[in-house]
Amino acid sequence: MSFYSVLHRIIYNRERKFNVNWFKDHSWMRYSVSKDAVYCVHCVLFGSAKSKEKSFIAPISDWVNFSTYVKRHELSSSHNHNKTFSEDIQNEILQICASQVTNSILGKVKQAQFFAILADECTDKSTKEQSSICLRYLCKERDSINIHEDFKSSIQTSLQKERWINEPSFAHYARPDGQVVQTHCILLSQSSLEALQADGDEKASARLGAILRFEFIIALIITDHILSGTVALSNHL
Known part of the structure; x- marks a missing residue:
């Protein structure tokens, strides 16, 4: 994770910053260097404007209360729905790619006879x-x-x-x-x-x-x- 240029800020007289090790436990996180904030990739892509849970759709950069935001977000029904929906789409894309590769191979085999x-x-x-x-x-x-x-x-x-x-x-x-x-x-x-x-x-x-x-x-x-x-x-x- 050393390729991330994480910003340092002084909050309540202490230097605080985003910890790249959080990626290991929370694969849904995406860090924005320009905003020095974190998004949820699933909720940004598939979240509904009517959802009550808006955290991590809007960027979160409150490092003091960050763990509280994370726990609340991961327990929300909208996050879990968006995560499952994202995984289904990924699986569908993989199946389409596999089908394309298989058809390409079988086409070559038919030509070879x-x-x-x-x-x-x-x-x-x-x-x-x-x-x-x-x-x-x-x-x-x-x-x-x-x-x-x-x-x-x-x-x-x-x-x-x-x-x-x-x-x-x-x-x-x-x-x-x-x-x-x-x-x-x-x-x-x-x-x-x-x-x-x-x-x-x-x-x-x-x-x-x-x-x-x-x-x-x-x-x-x-x-x-x-x-x-x-x-x-x-x-x-």
């Missing part, structure tokens, strides 16, 4: 397994053809495995494009293998363990992504 899907799995800090999906394709740039690898999306694979294993009659999972895919064969096979395992069939037990492994499930998902593009052609033929 041929592409590969790359998947890599890791466990995050909350011990949830996440798989990142990337697209690898050829892109013609001027007089050369270059290989591009672009991130498409991430999937929480631990939830997928629970769905595949626990649902009694069929499994479904969400693809990166949001489409829900249903499959019956894997769990029908699982039910058959479980029945054989209960009868003491050792081979069935080994095969059951194999189809419940993460590597098998993610390979099946990736294969579905690849072959789903040929469904229309297969139906036509």
Whole structure:
């Protein structure tokens, strides 16, 4: 925060100033160097003229009673409403940006015609397994053809495995494009293998363990992504 040029003023025979460390606990604060005062970014942008709470819409520079102003403002319904409204707009902007980036990547992939899907799995800090999906394709740039690898999306694979294993009659999972895919064969096979395992069939037990492994499930998902593009052609033929 050293880039702020904070003004010093003598108030009640004491030198007082805005403390830049307040930003750490109050992310809504914006300090104006020219006015030596603080605003609330949410309330300035989205506050209503009819709101009873006017503090920090008008600049506050009373450093003696500043903490009282801050507590009152953060407890006000108008501040909390404006803060939530601001966050919703930010999320919407992020979603629009993500959609624009995704459409740009998919446009390049369609032009390339041929592409590969790359998947890599890791466990995050909350011990949830996440798989990142990337697209690898050829892109013609001027007089050369270059290989591009672009991130498409991430999937929480631990939830997928629970769905595949626990649902009694069929499994479904969400693809990166949001489409829900249903499959019956894997769990029908699982039910058959479980029945054989209960009868003491050792081979069935080994095969059951194999189809419940993460590597098998993610390979099946990736294969579905690849072959789903040929469904229309297969139906036509």
